[in-house]
Amino acid sequence: MAFQFNFSIKENVENKLEALGDTDLLLGSAQDALRNQKGSTESKEVSSEEHATLQESLHAYKVAPGTADLVASCCPEPAEDENQNETLSKKQSCKVAREHNIPDNVDKVLENKVVEALSGLYHVNISVVEMTLSDGSHGEDIVSKSISSHSDLLPGVYEGGMKIWECTFDLIDYLSRAEIQFVNKTVLDLGCGAGLLGIVALKGKAEKVHFQDFNGIVIDEITLPNVMANCAGGDGSDDDNRAGEPTSKRLKKADCSPGLLSKCKFFSGEWSEFSQLLSSDGKLISKYDIILTSETIYNPDYYSALHDTLSKLLSKNGCVYLASKAHYFGVGGGVHLFEKFIEERNVFRTRTVKIIDEGLKRFIIEMAFKSSS
């Protein structure tokens, strides 16, 4: 099922898709999704076959050749003998973290968005968002950069948050089957992209849910709208079961529960900068009970920043649920390398709680502080 906002945009989008031709890039999966809708003026449910088609393209992703070393470590510590200008320019290459305010006019957030349902959750149609952003007039020009570099990832520029990655669904499935409890918990969806993991926590009655993505435009155009789409009506809990409703509908401002939204905060920026922002700005009221993170260990260059962020932000008895493919071809990261890194740092213990052995092997890993055991 999908419902839509100002759907007049659709034809324009389709024309642009045709003009783009065979891109086989970031837009690949999105094009498939939209072409599935083409010819039908009515919104429709995403069938399991369509879901599978969409997910197929998530199995493998591409990294622009030669970009892996662009930002070896996003925020490298400056060497002592570096002069001030070099230090400054390195600092500028960091993605400074900031909090995104929830707009007063929530109608605006869902304007020109097409909302669909998948796995019982609402999310905006990403191809439509990409089309509205592809003219490059929206600050962070990640869509056209991604297209021109034929890549879903541009290290230090765009880290893949425009797509919903396969392991997100693995983790959602695991959280549900393992009956992980979010009631009254403080939760962080780290590297959130679409934010579906945080939304699951929100629907599970978490006390607070914070969302972080590298790219601010992902937060504004995808994460926030998705949270709003799922906050509409009722209290957003699983009991509402609105994703099962057969009819298309428009969300109205009045539908959006301010109570639920007030539990959420949204952040963008590089991980070290993000954890620094939370620590220094008094934004971190308490550390997180649960940190959810999916497909965030593809690049070994980021392991140090990721590890330090987790250790700074996780509460003493907290738990990280991390979903990942076994190996990320082209970037070099993966589960075994990350576990080895964690072992060497000797701060966290890890436990594999689920292995998904179909297609590319995927893992769900649970992490907790060693000292808490």
Ligand SMILES: C[S@@+](CC[C@H](N)C(=O)[O-])C[C@H]1O[C@@H](n2cnc3c(N)ncnc32)[C@H](O)[C@@H]1O
């Ligand atoms: C491949 S995407 C996965 C998005 C989402 N979790 C999913 O599974 O659909 C990786 C995400 O990790 C985050 N990320 C990766 N490297 C990062 C870094 N160095 N600093 C901050 N965020 C980073 C980005 O926000 C990006 O959206």
